[in-house]
Amino acid sequence: MGYTDFNDTIIALATPPGVGAIGVIRLSGKEAISKVNEVFKGKDLSKEASHTIHFGTIRDGNVIIDEVLVSLFIAPKSFTREDVIEISCHGSNYIIQQIIKIFLKNGVRLAKPGEFTQRAFLNGQFDLAQAEAVADLIASDSEASHQAALNQMRGGFSGRIKELREQLIHFASMIELELDFSEEDVEFASRDDLKSLVLELSRVILQLIDSFEVGNVIKNGIPTVIAGKPNAGKSTLLNALLNEEKAIVSDIPGTTRDFIEDHMIIDGFSFRFIDTAGIRESGDKIETMGVERTMAKMKDASLILYVFDLSTDTTTEIFQEINKLENGGTPFIVVGNKSDIADSTIIEQVKKDPRAVIISANQKENLENLKAKIVEIVNLKSFKTGNTVVTNARHYQALFETNKSLEDVLTGIDGQVSNDFLAMDIRQALHHLGEITGEITTDDLLANIFSKFCIGK
């Protein structure tokens, strides 16, 4: 049985629960207009044009519940492509509950999570990848993640994939046709053309696969680890960047034992700053575990802010440490801290390294330069992107599987395997491609995707 029953009319609060200036309740389905008409006193909505707004009251019997504005969207010109009504009422929990209750009493059903978007998908408003982008768009909290989601919702890579998929379908049918004429040894599908199509498809898919790392980072924040020796001022720096006393600061080396992280948006990028335990040999078991975790975090980071205490570290120590960082492979910034109490000679020497920024974390000096440097490095890694990026793990998985099948196709062409094997591999690739845009779906898959949406979307 399908997840959606199209004969139902559904209702849900579309705005966040809780008190607000207004609340918007959304209905969608065949009976949306007639059900609202039963309790709305103002105008006969069945006689009104689409995309119009009407003032009136919602009544439960003779009792007025609220004065409302009703927006009318007549199928198919609505989000779900069904008749849709949005009731804007006063944003009190009581009013919202009362209004929804009236409709539930009158045979309207409470929407499941994501059911409005699911109906939009099933009615052909957009493909599956676009529907999923709706959820990402709602969840996006930075310019970059917003852009990636918006891009995808408006078509993104769906168009290109659809186009290549259609060409591949053409080849598949040609090869299957050849099977019917196998006695006669004809070739409808040029193997050279097929090969270049598969190579082109592979290229696009590999690009999308590569973009997943970037996409994932955009969605979840760029992991930026603050590391260095104990007492270097890492926690002070975290607090200064966040403008909040998030981590404990003290002059006792080894204060931070576990990592502490928080989000921050700089120049439209979402960062995940992670303060870590100071790196040193320690007899303390817990501190040693902390140091191990720091090392692991540094490996997974997109960027390391390596903090030096310019008032105690020597240049030899500092350049040795920089050497080690270079071997680690992760991009890093040399943060020379405590400029307020450090010698000018060491400051001048460290400054020579183009990756260095000299700051005073507790005096909040030169933090703007540090932020600019952070953004500069991130820009180099092209996390900001007008290009389409894959942010969705399900798409990533399907692309990965597609690519495997395409490799089989290529090996098949080169090894001159029989047509039925070739056709099978192509069909397999088509299957995985179709999973992305939703030409191939199962009820389980749909239920799984849409259940992650909020109710009312």
Ligand SMILES: Nc1nc2c(ncn2[C@@H]2O[C@H](COP(=O)(O)OP(=O)(O)OP(=O)(O)O)[C@@H](O)[C@H]2O)c(=O)[nH]1
């Ligand atoms: N003068 C001066 N002191 C600073 C500066 N930044 C941090 N400190 C001091 O340095 C000491 C250590 O700071 P923390 O931020 O706790 O250092 P940490 O690197 O997190 O240390 P652990 O958690 O032990 O690894 C504290 O007493 C801070 O007040 C600075 O820019 N100038």
Ligand SMILES: [Mg+2]
């Ligand atoms: Mg600390």
